[in-house]
Amino acid sequence: MAQAPNIALFSVHKDAMEAAVRAFAADWPxxxxxxxxxxxxxxxxxxxxxxxxxxxxxxxTLTRYMVERGADGILFTCSAFRECIxxxxxxxxxxxxxxxxxxxxxxxxxxxxxxxxATVGPTIPSISAEIKEMAAAxxxxxxxxxxxxxxxxxxxxxxxxxxxDALVAARARAIEGCDVIVLAQFTLSRAVPAVAAVSxxxxxxxxxxxxxxxxxxxxx
Numbered sequence: 001m002a003q004a005p006n007i008a009l010f011s012v013h014k015d016a017m018e019a020a021v022r023a024f025a026a027d028w029p030x031x032x033x034x035x036x037x038x039x040x041x042x043x044x045x046x047x048x049x050x051x052x053x054x055x056x057x058x059x060x061t062l063t064r065y066m067v068e069r070g071a072d073g074i075l076f077t078c079s080a081f082r083e084c085i086x087x088x089x090x091x092x093x094x095x096x097x098x099x100x101x102x103x104x105x106x107x108x109x110x111x112x113x114x115x116x117x118a119t120v121g122p123t124i125p126s127i128s129a130e131i132k133e134m135a136a137a138x139x140x141x142x143x144x145x146x147x148x149x150x151x152x153x154x155x156x157x158x159x160x161x162x163x164x165d166a167l168v169a170a171r172a173r174a175i176e177g178c179d180v181i182v183l184a185q186f187t188l189s190r191a192v193p194a195v196a197a198v199s200x201x202x203x204x205x206x207x208x209x210x211x212x213x214x215x216x217x218x219x220x
Contacts, residue, residue: 005218006032008071010062012042015156016077016186023189023207028215036066045080050122059084060091067092073218075099075210077186079118082126095217100127102209103182104134110202111179113143117172117195118184119153119164127184145178147171156187169194172203180204 011017017035024033066074073095076085089096107114118124124146135142149171156164168191175181181203189205196203
């Protein structure tokens with residue numbers, strides 16, 4: 001029997017890493033998973049308010065490391081670093097997957113007025129650009145409605161997952177007139193049941209969709 005593919009997960013926050021690991025355990029348990037976590041990058045992008053040029057070198061160095069360690073594919077779980085990930089995709093010749101590509105495809109299939117929910121501000125412009133680019137490539141017009149959930153990420157980072165989920169659900173309850181809700185970070189996937197309980201709008205999250213797409217990319 002051929003050995004299962006080796007998938008490297010590149011994360012900048014432990015909760016995003018854990019969300020990806022859970023998704024693989026549920027949907028592709030035979031894949032071999034290795035984790036690379038650099039939480040200093042997360043602190044850096046929050047302090048900077050977005051990507052700065054020096055971050056590209058860090059992503060290039062760490063991606064090269066994962067390639068040299070024998071990764072068959074790399075899944076990035078860090079939504080705020082779109083430009084850095086795009087540069088790595090252009091440079092390295094193996095399947096590299098941005099966090100939200102598969103989820104965005106699902107959302108665009110479901111509608112065009114999209115509520116974008118995030119708990120980290122820099123994620124909003126990053127994923128909004130991704131959605132608009134993918135929609136343009138399809139010839140699809142979209143309207144994006146951003147929602148930043150203040151305090152939720154810090155609650156989760158402090159170990160208070162219940163408060164995180166409650167804050168996200170409270171924000172989602174106010175969403176009206178949208179075709180779909182996208183949860184724009186891996187860390188938000190845990191809040192899907194709470195959001196679904198307060199809103200009838202279809203809600204999409206990244207980890208499960210990403211696992212399925214990576215599996216297709218590798219033909220496994």
